[in-house]
Amino acid sequence: MTKLMEWLFGISVVLAAWVLVAFDPLDLSVPHTYREVAWPMPLYLLVSFGCYSLATVGYRVATFNDCQEAARELQGQIKAAKEDLRSKGLKMCN
Amino acid sequence: MSARKTSRSKPNNGDKYSVLLPTYNERENLPLIVWLLVKYFDESGYKYEIIVIDDGSPDGTLKVAEQLQKIYGEDKILLRPRASKLGLGTAYIHGMKHASGNFIFIMDADLSHHTHHVFPLLRKQKEGDYDLVSGTRYRGNGGVYGWDLRRKLISRGANFLTQVLLRPGASDLTGSFRLYKKKVLECLVERCVSKGYVFQMEMIVRARQLNYTVGEVPITFVDRVYGESKLGGNEIVSFVKGLLMLFVTT
Numbered sequence: 529m530t531k532l533m534e535w536l537f538g539i540s541v542v543l544a545a546w547v548l549v550a551f552d553p554l555d556l557s558v559p560h561t562y563r564e565v566a567w568p569m570p571l572y573l574l575v576s577f578g579c580y581s582l583a584t585v586g587y588r589v590a591t592f593n594d595c596q597e598a599a600r601e602l603q604g605q606i607k608a609a610k611e612d613l614r615s616k617g618l619k620m621c622n
Numbered sequence: 623m624s625a626r627k628t629s630r631s632k633p634n635n636g637d638k639y640s641v642l643l644p645t646y647n648e649r650e651n652l653p654l655i656v657w658l659l660v661k662y663f664d665e666s667g668y669k670y671e672i673i674v675i676d677d678g679s680p681d682g683t684l685k686v687a688e689q690l691q692k693i694y695g696e697d698k699i700l701l702r703p704r705a706s707k708l709g710l711g712t713a714y715i716h717g718m719k720h721a722s723g724n725f726i727f728i729m730d731a732d733l734s735h736h737t738h739h740v741f742p743l744l745r746k747q748k749e750g751d752y753d754l755v756s757g758t759r760y761r762g763n764g765g766v767y768g769w770d771l772r773r774k775l776i777s778r779g780a781n782f783l784t785q786v787l788l789r790p791g792a793s794d795l796t797g798s799f800r801l802y803k804k805k806v807l808e809c810l811v812e813r814c815v816s817k818g819y820v821f822q823m824e825m826i827v828r829a830r831q832l833n834y835t836v837g838e839v840p841i842t843f844v845d846r847v848y849g850e851s852k853l854g855g856n857e858i859v860s861f862v863k864g865l866l867m868l869f870v871t872t
Contacts, residue, residue, distance in 0.1 A: 530871060595843070595844060613653050619689065
């Protein structure tokens with residue numbers, strides 16, 4: 529099953545449950561209060577997922593490590609490498 | 623003390639590591655990365671070889687590679703040049719044909735991946751006998767250097783979107799510092815058709831699909847010291863296209 533199929537399947541299950549509770553097409557006599565709570569649910573879900581996404585991405589951007597140390601170490605090693613390679617007779621320019 | 627000494631002495635198992643370095647105009651970087659690889663591998667005692675796959679760089683990368691081969695020997699540095707730029711996947715296939723190692727490291731030849739991460743990857747692989755171990759910039763001590771806020775935002779955003787849509791079970795999908803069992807890489811590379819950033823993503827997504835085990839190790843990514851790093855509108859569009867392709871097909 530491709531990811532697209534998984535998503536479509538998941539969405540249709542949720543949608544079917546929502547229709548069942550919010551509009552009661554099968555006359556299951558769902559209490560009125562349930563129906564009232566249920567019908568704006570997809571919107572709530574969407575909004576809270578959006579908030580979750582923004583918060584997660586924001587947090588991860590803010591905590592993305594800046595590897596100053598790694599960059600400094602690399603610069604030092606580049607210097608050592610260049611000196612050693614020159615002494616071994618490597619010509620960098622043709 | 624003696625235990626420590628043993629662990630530092632030459633690991634005498636049959637494993638050999640082939641490092642694939644596809645290059646295009648890396649005259650400045652190639653000698654440095656080769657020097658670092660030789661230094662770390664020689665210290666460790668693991669058997670290795672470095673395979674340079676140069677795609678006809680006009681800047682003379684191949685000439686520099688030939689000099690390196692003279693310095694370090696033909697058993698350590700192998701040259702597998704190609705006439706023109708033909709893409710990463712075929713570069714790996716081309717390089718692997720002559721690889722004598724049973725493990726393959728792939729990494730960028732532009733110094734953005736630090737060579738000393740080779741050993742954490744190698745140890746991780748041994749720890750769980752993983753089919754592939756991927757370096758990750760997004761976990762633990764991993765990170766980047768030289769990225770502005772925009773770049774970080776795009777990177778994190780794209781990563782989040784991919785995680786939500788594909789649930790790939792790996793945190794760094796576009797990273798290109800990885801260790802593969804040779805057989806696994808051969809099998810995967812044949813199935814992967816994407817280019818650019820998407821290629822590495824496809825490799826790891828397909829690896830999951832084929833039930834290969836994936837280990838992860840935090841790495842630091844120091845953006846290109848020499849030369850330019852590119853992330854323009856074109857890259858973003860092709861990334862999104864690739865993501866959708868994987869979404870529909872895997």
